[in-house]
Amino acid sequence: MQNAADGGIAIEPEDRNDAYRSVVSDLVSLIDHVQASLTLIESAIAREISVGNQETSANVVVLDDVTPPYVRATAALKACDANLAVALHSLLDSKASTHGNCGYVITAPALSVVGG
Numbered sequence: 001m002q003n004a005a006d007g008g009i010a011i012e013p014e015d016r017n018d019a020y021r022s023v024v025s026d027l028v029s030l031i032d033h034v035q036a037s038l039t040l041i042e043s044a045i046a047r048e049i050s051v052g053n054q055e056t057s058a059n060v061v062v063l064d065d066v067t068p069p070y071v072r073a074t075a076a077l078k079a080c081d082a083n084l085a086v087a088l089h090s091l092l093d094s095k096a097s098t099h100g101n102c103g104y105v106i107t108a109p110a111l112s113v114v115g116g
Contacts, residue, residue: 020095027088034081041070041077 020091024088024091027084027091031081031084031088034077034084038074038077038081041074045070
């Protein structure tokens with residue numbers, strides 16, 4: 001295969017495999033990072049909810065929107081997590097269909113304990 005960016009030099013199959021592994025590895029790292037961020041945000045939300053419950057008395061009703069600012073971030077991270085999983089799955093499926101099992105395991109997108 002010719003690559004115009006490399007001056008028309010043919011790309012060896014090993015180079016393609018290295019590039020493939022690099023992309024898959026980056027996707028796996030991103031998924032792990034996004035899932036860790038979701039866990040951190042959900043822990044922060046749980047702490048805020050817990051602190052909020054301690055501060056209110058039985059006869060006080062708060063009409064203000066007390067939704068944590070993390071809700072939008074959580075929604076965006078969940079979408080990102082799902083899309084990264086789809087991208088990884090697509091890469092692994094394409095490689096598996098042409099070269100058999102490639103040795104990576106797909107993890108399901110993180111599920112939220114706190115509704116958003």
